[in-house]
Amino acid sequence: MRRLCVYCGAASGSDPVFKELAIELGNKLVSSGFELVYGGGHVGLMGALADAVLEAGGKVIGVIPKDLVAKELAHRGLTELKIVSSMHERKAVMAHLADGFLAIPGGYGTLEEFCEVLTGSMLGLHKKPCGILNINGYYDHLIEFFDTGVRYEFIRAEHRSLVLVANSVEDSLELIKNFVHTVPERWADGVVKYD
Numbered sequence: 001m002r003r004l005c006v007y008c009g010a011a012s013g014s015d016p017v018f019k020e021l022a023i024e025l026g027n028k029l030v031s032s033g034f035e036l037v038y039g040g041g042h043v044g045l046m047g048a049l050a051d052a053v054l055e056a057g058g059k060v061i062g063v064i065p066k067d068l069v070a071k072e073l074a075h076r077g078l079t080e081l082k083i084v085s086s087m088h089e090r091k092a093v094m095a096h097l098a099d100g101f102l103a104i105p106g107g108y109g110t111l112e113e114f115c116e117v118l119t120g121s122m123l124g125l126h127k128k129p130c131g132i133l134n135i136n137g138y139y140d141h142l143i144e145f146f147d148t149g150v151r152y153e154f155i156r157a158e159h160r161s162l163v164l165v166a167n168s169v170e171d172s173l174e175l176i177k178n179f180v181h182t183v184p185e186r187w188a189d190g191v192v193k194y195d
Helices: 017-030 045-056 087-097 108-120 140-149 169-177
Strands: 003-007 037-038 060-065 080-084 099-103 132-133 161-166
Touching: 003 087, 003 108, 017 037, 017 140, 017 169, 037 045, 037 087, 060 087, 060 108, 080 087, 087 108, 099 108, 099 169, 108 140, 132 169, 140 161, 161 169
Parallel strands: 003 037, 003 099, 037 060, 060 080, 099 132, 132 161
Antiparallel strands: none
């Protein structure tokens, strides 16, 4: 486990605890030996997270589509900034670079990116951990949705277990480091896998 991809908001949110969380996560990534892969912006939680990793002496790889360089204000102080042609390419590059994934508070993009890699895990396209850092109950309703999906048999219980939920930075990183993918790969028959 070398690189962790963190999905998070280009906004900071209404509660200062979210920015504090991003900074704490950035510091803990470095002290735990992780490099950061993220969306490449310098605003919101994205910027706070990247800055914290850099200030702690860590390595940060940002991936951002060319159309969002100005809108998300691409971070120019990163270890490496990859400018790609589209959102699809951004997600593919981030997934390829990362050994695991963690969602902290964010909006539509954070949710969409996390659910895509989670679906890849379910299908057996990769065996990388997919975690949610649920600070201040931010993801309570999403977690409840996953549980409702199990209850109504749209999500299998073994697939629900792929979502690693923690309420602290330390616990989230421990879950990610200790994750073992145990879901049968029958879902992936005939599908090209990515690493």
